[in-house]
Amino acid sequence: MQCFNENTCGVKTVRCLKDSGAQISLIQKDLIEDVDAQVLGTVTIKGVIGQPAEAALVTLKIKPATTDDLENIAPYIDLCFAACEITRDLKAILCAADLEKLEDVSAYDVPKPTVVTESDVFVKKMCDR
Numbered sequence: 001m002q003c004f005n006e007n008t009c010g011v012k013t014v015r016c017l018k019d020s021g022a023q024i025s026l027i028q029k030d031l032i033e034d035v036d037a038q039v040l041g042t043v044t045i046k047g048v049i050g051q052p053a054e055a056a057l058v059t060l061k062i063k064p065a066t067t068d069d070l071e072n073i074a075p076y077i078d079l080c081f082a083a084c085e086i087t088r089d090l091k092a093i094l095c096a097a098d099l100e101k102l103e104d105v106s107a108y109d110v111p112k113p114t115v116v117t118e119s120d121v122f123v124k125k126m127c128d129r
Contacts, residue, residue, distance in 0.1 A: 013065045014091045022095040029083040055084035064106045074108035
């Protein structure tokens with residue numbers, strides 16, 4: 001997924017784990033330190049192992065990441081995440097409901113336009129003779 005930072009107009013690409021059993025999406029809290037995310041409150045996160053932990057509930061603007069030859073022309077959508085420590089190897093976990101929303105936005109993946117220069121056109125015309 002791609003996260004958009006309105007303050008810097010920057011975009012971060014984050015690899016996510018899809019967890020159909022999760023009740024809420026999670027994001028590594030250090031990823032949003034430089035993002036002006038709207039904090040909605042706090043939640044208690046309880047995993048399979050370990051102690052429950054408090055996490056900030058934040059809204060982030062996201063959309064699906066694409067391949068090099070595609071771009072997503074849809075606007076960013078607001079999704080709610082619990083910002084907490086996950087693991088060193090994992091940056092985000094998407095719950096089923098949020099994954100479905102991202103998959104809907106993936107319908108707006110289109111081929112990136114190619115730029116044709118005059119020299120490209122001239123070479124093509126010369127080759128066509």
